[in-house]
Amino acid sequence: MKSSMGWVAALAVLAGCAPDQFNNREATGFNGFVDKATVECAPLYVGPMIITRNYEPPNYATAQYGVWLDQTSNLYYKRQSPEAYLQNIGNLFPGDRNMASAQCLVSKLPPPDQRPSSPR
Numbered sequence: 001m002k003s004s005m006g007w008v009a010a011l012a013v014l015a016g017c018a019p020d021q022f023n024n025r026e027a028t029g030f031n032g033f034v035d036k037a038t039v040e041c042a043p044l045y046v047g048p049m050i051i052t053r054n055y056e057p058p059n060y061a062t063a064q065y066g067v068w069l070d071q072t073s074n075l076y077y078k079r080q081s082p083e084a085y086l087q088n089i090g091n092l093f094p095g096d097r098n099m100a101s102a103q104c105l106v107s108k109l110p111p112p113d114q115r116p117s118s119p120r
Helices: 002-016 028-040 059-076 082-092 096-107
Strands: 044-046 049-051
Touching (some): 082 096
Antiparallel strands (some): 044 049
16 A cells, blocks of 8 residues: 555656646647557557547546656657656556557657657
8 A cells, every 4th residue: 555655646746747748739749649659559558548549548547647648748859868768667657568568659759850849
């Protein structure tokens, strides 16, 4: 139980620091990238979720989805390297299927010169 509470607390802290969490409506390039990855990497596993096009997380996974979305936007907007992204995802969402999904997503990433540094 103590471990679960620590995980929830860590997710809450990370989600509180997530500027792009759920606020990416103007980020058409990022949204297109995620939509493409959900199709080309299907099934795209993230913890207990399978991310699909226009995914809406269930209540129990809202914080986890926010953390994943923020990490993925940091990757897309060149705020973190693919290597750091994979390490973070591996730490946050351990397991072979989660890592395989993250590696597939990274493989679909456009080259840095074709990605902006922010959603605007």
